Structure formats: structure tokens, C-alpha cells
Amino acid sequence: MQTPAGQAAGPSGTDAAPGDATPVAETTIPARDIGVAVLYTAAVLTATVFPLGSTGLLGHGHAWPPAVSTALLLIAAAATVLRRRAPAVTLAVTGALSTIEIFGAGQLAAYFLVFEALWAPIVHGSRRTARMSTGAGAVLAIALLGAVLSWRPDASHLVLALLLIVVVVLTPLMWGWEVRHHREARRAAEDLVAAQAQLARERTLLAEERAGRAVDEGRRRIAQDLHDVVAGHLSAVSLHASLAGSLPDEAARSDSLTAARSSAAAALRDLRSVIAVLTSTEDADAEPATTLSWEDLAARLRAGEPADAARAVTGTRIRIDPRVDDPSVVDPAVRAALLRIGSEAVTNALRHGQAPRTLIVELAAPTRQVVLTCMNAVDPEQRAGSGLGRAAIADRARAVGGTATSGLVSGPGPAAPLGGIGTDSRGRGRAGRLWRVEVRVPCAPERAGTAHPLPSAPAELDPQATPRPLPQEQR
Template sequence: MESGPERAPWSPRRDVLVAALYVVVVVMLGGIGGLGIGAQGLLAQGPLWSNGTSIALLVPAALATALRHRAPAVTLVVTGTLSCAEVLGGSTIGGYVLLFEALWSPVAYGSRRLARVTSGAGAAISIAMVAVTSTWPQPGPSIVVGLLLIVVVVGTPLAWGWEVRHLHLARATAERLASAEQELAAERAERAVETERRRLAQDLHDVLSGHLSAVALHAGLAAQLPSADARERSLATTRDSAQAALRDLRSVITMLTDENAVEPEVTLSWDALAARLDAGEHAADTVGRADGADGPDGPDGRSVVHVDPAVEDPARVDPTLRAALLRIGAEAVANALAHGRAPRRLHVVADADAVDLICTNAFVPGHVRADDSPGLGLTTMRSRALAVGGSLNAGPDATDPRTWRVEVRVPIRDHSPLTTEVT
């Protein structure tokens, strides 16, 4: 059975008071204290029983209205049956009053099935009234009386009950929609907070991790270098990276505290990345020579940075895209310095459709993670590439298992055709 329409919490005490009021009404209409209002049953020209019998029938019918919210089916059966009996053969109009309530309450407060059953019962009562009144001595006026009774006693409570029911259903639907909208708004707010949190974490990682990785690497190497020139070069790189980290940190703090700030200022440059690789190469080469070892890969084992001039042209590559490539490149260089070996190479080239960033370094197979659970750096680079519509592949080179290769391809948006040769 379907449940009834949702309503505001009802009070059993209120229903008891309504039932007590009905008891008082039917007793007063029954003739107690000289206030009786006479009536005749529909089955005969006069009542079939006395006022006392009518009161005896209607008091239980009135008491059953106390269940109109909790058990409207009981009100329909008990109140409806006893009030119909009074209407057919009783002596007071209290039966009409309670019949009104017996038809209204189940429609307004009951389940949809009960409301339909009540409407069917009202139709049956209407047919019975027309049939009974048509047997009176004057059929014409009698049928008019029957139709009037149908409109007032049956039609009005049913129509009113359905209207109240629809109002309750509309209110409940509106409340559910409002609640769902509030939940959706809360979910959107939580999602926005989570997205902002991830973006800030990514920005902090991108703008600081590369600088701080360079600081840690070169500060540690400076103490091991026997050459004064190598130490000076490593310390200069350490100083420059620390200053860049401070500038980036101030930029992020400004973005968090200034409502007019949109994005943190990018202090990275391809030259800075080249300097990191070059300083790392010199440091590793000097340490190797001090240990009596040859350079990493002989005379050709030098780090190389090549950036296509087209990438620096804002008319060809959007500055936002360039900033994303710089951050990806910074992370790739930081990983190559921290986990790889020389030679380390970074190539950034552009064609008519996309920009390719390729970072390679030697590594010892088995010492670098090449599974499907990348670290934060690789995840950040992939997220950056996806954010600008690109893709990222990382892993051992297919042609040389001793080389780790990070390859990013990002499509150029709103670019003009390239007119110069790309190397």
C-alpha cells in the first residue's frame, strides 16, 4: 500500500479535541437541551428511530474521527457506515456532518489507494441517494434534493480532500527538491574546496619542489667538490634556486591573500632549467674524476637542453601553455637530477600542431619505478599535461632500456602556422 502525502507533524491531542467537538455537535443536534434540529431519513417520510438511538449511533461515529490522521481507514469504515445509517433512517442532521468528515479525511490524509477507495465509496453513496430519492412521491423535486445532497455531502468533501492532498504532495515535493538542491550545493562546495586544495598543492609542488630539489642537490654536492670553480658554480646554483623558491613562495602567498590575484607568477625559465642540468652535470663529473672514474658517458655524456625558439613566441604558443610546459619541464629535470644519471637531456620542439617536451636520463634498470603507481611528481606532470589537453608517457626507452624517457605532447591552441624550420 502506498503511503499518504507528507505533511507537517500532527498532534494526536488535536484529533482528540476534534472528536470531542463532533460528539458535542451530534449531541446538541440530537435534541439535548432544546437545540435539536429535525430531519427525516431518506428511506421513509419519517425517522425510523428516535433521537436517542441517533445519538447512540453518532457518538461512536464521532469518536472514530480521533483516528483520522493515524488510521483514516477506520474513520472511513466506522464513521462512514454509522453516518450513512443515520442519513437513511435517522432523525438528525448529525449524520450528514459526520459523513462529510468520513469522506474528507481518508482522501486528505490516507494513502493514494485509500483515497481512490474513498472516492469510489462516495460515488456509490451518490448513486444510492439518487436511487432512494427517486422513489419519493414527487420524483422531480426529490431528485433535485438528492442531487443537492450529493453536491454538498459527497462532492464537496471529496473535491476538498483531493485539493488538500495535492497541496500536501506539492509542498512535500518542493521540500524534497529544496533539500536535494541544498545537498547538491553542499557537494559542489565540497568539490570546489577539494579542487582548490588539490590545485594549491599542485602549485606549491610545481613552483617550489624544483627549486628546493636543486638547493638540496647542489648544497650537498658543494661540500664534496675538490675544485673551487665547481664549488662556486654549485653554490651559485644553490643561491639562485633558493631565491627563486622565495619569490615563488611569495607569489603563492599573494595569490592566497589577494582577491585580485589569479595565478602565481612563474619565475621558471628554460635558461634556469638548463643551468640546473649543467650544474648537476659539472658536479657529477667533478666527483667522478676525484674518485678516479671517467665521465658518465665519455665526451658525449654531457647534459643537453634544446628549446625551439617557436616555443618562446607568444604568437605561436599561448603563454598559459608555455607556463604549463615550464612546470612540467621543471619537475622532469628535478626527477632526472634526483633519481637519474648523466647524460640528461631536455628537448622542447614545436610543429604546426603541438609542442613536444622530451626529457631523458640514464638510469640503472630496477632502481626506478616503472609500474602503474607513479609518485607525486609523475602524477603532477600528467595532471598538468591533461589540463592543457595533452598527454604524458614515462618509462624506459623502447630502444634503450638504460634510458628513462618522459615524453609530453601538448596541442597548440589558437596558433598561427609556423613559418620557420624547427630543429
């Protein structure tokens, strides 16, 4: 006869409690269970043909004829075919009929069937069915002990009762729970391995996604540098070259051509730096080195001005606070961002604006901020540009924790936020004659207390320029 330990199928049952992880019941009866039922049936028939002279626990002899015992046990043996598909049925039918036979007639095959009736629900049933089988085993153990002691309350029969309880009740219960716990632990380990594999796949996908975002971010930074720095130099080259042929003053033409050559050389150097970063495999996060300086921006803004006297008429004014270049006052990363923002603002002022033009960079001591202001006159009928320059300025300001505003102004009050305020649906200014870009970025907080002694007044990059107060709407 096949022993219960040979069963390899997982738990199943139709009476799974809510939240029970037990698999659903088998839709067909496995051939192995049919074989087990046949073996139990053969054991019952063999015990009928060759009786061993056993007696029931409730009294002497048999409480009913052997044919009745055979019928009861055949039904009990047939119910074992559902040990995997419906273990609760096996517990109810096989367990009940075999217990009746043990107490009434005591045929030996009944003890094997009780063993199976207690073991199978624990191994193959839901957790609720397993608890029911354990409870039934406890009741059976008490009944066996009471029956033996009521029949002959002596030491030998007490030992017999305890032996029956251990063999018929405790062994299938402990064995069944051990097999069940082993299977649950194995299933939990398999689930853990599957979860870890899934987590590893998700981490790999996340790493690939992050790498892709890093590449896109690097491309965006390179594109911004090309737009803010290289394009600014090339715009200056174009502007100076155009003005050189139209200026009547020989000195102004020479200055314009010199500025064009200088801007072209700076554009080549910056372009080589960008190419070096793009082709480098050592540092993917490296920033291109640029040749920007406040002097370079001032030279761009004064492009084509013929002489100092005419400059006073055009009203171009440049003022840079020397403390902005002090690394103990302004973090170098903030200064680099300001230079790129200033390059974009100056390029837009030259490309789309008119004189007078103003560039002011100063340190606001109370708020520990650097304020960059770039203004130029505009034609009220001029259409607004694409907005790429304004977006680049806003992005660079936000990258260092600052803010940027821009718009057309005609009187006192702040500029409009970046994003289109200050123009109507046709792209024309609603009011005003000046375009103002104002950027406020913080200094390095940890270095705020280490500033160098400041000069009494900010330095003018153009010492020959006549300082003039800004109009009321520019203050």
C-alpha cells in the same frame, strides 16, 4: 455542534494504498473527536425528545418506532469518534445507518450524520478512502433523487430532491476535497522548502569541500615548484660548490663558483616568488614566476666539466629545438611545463647519474608533439630513489595532456612506464647502463598552423660541443 471546518488535524487512515503519502493512523483517539461524538449524540437525543415531525423518503410516516431510530443514530453518532483514527469505519457505520434512517424514518439528525460520514473520510482518510467516500456520495445522490421522484414525481419534489443532494451530498464532498487539496498543497510546499534547505546545506558543504580541495591543490603546486625549481637550483649550488674544491683547473673552479653563485641567486628569486604567491590574497590560482630557462638547465648539466676537450670525453650533449621557444608553435603553458620537467630530470641526472649525460628537446612535426629526452649513465648496483621526482615529472606531463616514461635501457626499445618498471625488488636495474626519461607533450592544437619558418637544423646550446651520434639504445 462543532462544524467539520474546525478540524485542523491532517489526513490519516489505516487503509492507505501503496505509495499514498497519507500519515499513519492515530494510535489514540484525540479529545477533539470524542467531543464531536458527544455533540452528535446530544443532537440525536435532542431530536428524540423534541421531534420535528419528519418522515422517511420511502413513504408516509415512520417505517419503525422512534426508539429504533434513536438506537440507529446513537450508534452512528458513536462511530464518529473514529473519524480521524479509522475514517473508513465512520464512512461504513455512520454513513450506512444514517442513510437507512433518512429513507425509513427521516429524523433530522440523520442528515447531519450523513454530512459528517461523507466529509470526514475525504479530509482525514487515505486517498483510496476519499475516493470510496466520493463514490458513496454519488450512489446516495442517485438514491435520494430516485426516492423523491418515486414518492411524488412533481416539480416541487424534484426541487426538494436537488436541494437534498446539494446540501447533504455535494457540499461535504466538495468541501472535503477542497480542504484535502489545500493540506496536500501546504504539505508539498513545506517539503519543497525542506528540500531546498537541504540542497542549500549540501551546496554549502560542497563549496567548502571544493575550497579545501583548491587549497590542497595550491599547496601541491607550490610544493612541486619548490621541488622542481628551487630544489634544482640548490642542488646545482651544492654540486658546483663541492666540485670547486676538487677541480685542478683554475678556470674550471672559477666557472663552477660562478655557476654556484648564479644558481643561489636564482634560488632566492624563485623562493621570493613562491612566498609572494603564498602570501597573496588577490589570486589564489596564481603560479610562482620562476627563472628557469634552457640555458640554465644546460649550465646545470655541464656542472664541473673542466674544459671543452674533457667535455668531449664525458659525452655530455645538449640540443634544444629553437621552435620550442616560439609561442606560435608551442603553447607557453606547455613550454613552462617542459622547463619544470627538464629541471627535475636534470636534477635527478646530476644527483643520481653519471657521465655521459644528454638533454634533447625537439619538435616531432608529424605528431605535433614536443619530445624531451634526458639520459645519463648509472651504476648498476645503485639503489632506486624514492620516486618523488618521477611522480612529479609524470604529474606535470599529464597536466598538459602528455605522457612520461623512464627506466633503465640497454638496447633498442622504449623505456619503461613511470612507476618502477625497470628495477627489481631490491631497487637495482635489471639490465642496462643508461637511465632514460622521455616525455611527450602536445603543442597547442589551435596554433599548430601558425608556426614560424624553421631553421634547417636545431641549435646546439653548446656550439663547441662535438656532435656525436647517440648509442643505438638511446635512439
